[in-house]
Amino acid sequence: MPKITLIQAQKKAGRYNIYLDGTYAFPVAESVLIKYQLAKGMEIDKQLLSQITSADLQAKAYNKALDYLSHQLRTQKELSDHLKELGIDEPTIKEVLTKLLDLRLLDDQVYANSFVRTQANLSDKGPTVIRQKLRQKGIGENLIDRALLEFPPEAQVANAKKLGQKLAKRHQASPLKIRQNKIITGIMTKGFSASVANSALEQLDLQVDPNQELAALTTQAKKAWRRYQRFDLKTRQLKTKQALYRKGFNLDEIDKVLAELAE
Structure with missing residues (x-):
């Protein structure tokens, strides 16, 4: 049965080369080295070698997952898709996900809550669009429902009003009725409900400029007349x-x- 004759540190931190009977055999992560208490003179049979190899694959996948998570919050689906793109097999991905979930380094509810708060504070998107985006990221409906509590109705109306103000300026040359319809449609297109859109419109208190309306009417009338x-x-x-x-x-x-x- 082959024995470990040398354990050599790689240039890459946390990685080691294992030599059996004087010949390079396989690499391992430091965590695997510690887990199996690998040491010079230790005998390695086929079964143990298989376990070490499998554990090292998991260790490498786990480190890649940590690196991916270090940049920003991720969902389980996003992380799983990322590891698949790196060529990591499904069983290993499941092991990595389980470990990260146990350590609370991966939490779809935390992600969803943070995502909703960010969208509510920094974007003009309403609940419907936010829900669609979270679905695409693999978040379940119940988790989305709880996360959307971070975006209460009064905050929705406030955001919809800001959006309505922009739309009112954009369509200021339109007649009041059309202007109002375009504002409502624009707000709802961004994912807000009809009730929120109407509440926002009421708060805008749009004023009619008779001269402006007459000028717009005259222009449109001449076009239609021709x-x-x-x-x-x-x-x-x-x-x-x-x-x-x-x-x-x-x-x-x-x-x-x-x-x-x-x-």
């Missing part, structure tokens, strides 16, 4: 009126502008 010039007068007026109404302009104001165009 678009339907091939029709007779009545049809042209009707089509123009319908187009302007769909854009949210006031009917009385539309009639006044159309009367001027018809002249």
Whole structure:
């Protein structure tokens, strides 16, 4: 039965080369060296060699996992996918995940809570979009539900209001009704509920600028009037009126502008 004749430290910290009967045999991590109490003169049979090899694979995978986790919080799925990309087999990955979970170095609930707080504080994303992002990261629905408690309704309305203010400026040339609809749609697209979007809209207290609305109406009316010039007068007026109404302009104001165009 072969015996260990030399244990030589590698240049890489925490790694050692094992020599059997004077010939290099295999490398091991320091943790494996300690676990199996490897020492000069120790006999190594096939069964023990297999155990040492398996343990070293786990040690290398564990160190790679620690390195991946050192940069930022990760989910179980993210870590598992990363180790798979490195060519580590499924059984070893499961062993590594179990060890990290036991040591609380990997916790999907902690990750989800932190993710929700970050999104609530630094982004314009609402709960629906945040939930989708967490699902993609492999977080379960129950964990997501608990994490979203970190983003209470009042905070959602406050964030939605900030987003609404940006949208109000972007669509300030639109009629009030259309402007309001675009704000609501924009807020909901970011993942906020209809009730939150409406609450935010109410707090915006949008004001109507008659001069601005009239200028916008006149511009749109002229475009529509030219678009339907091939029709007779009545049809042209009707089509123009319908187009302007769909854009949210006031009917009385539309009639006044159309009367001027018809002249």
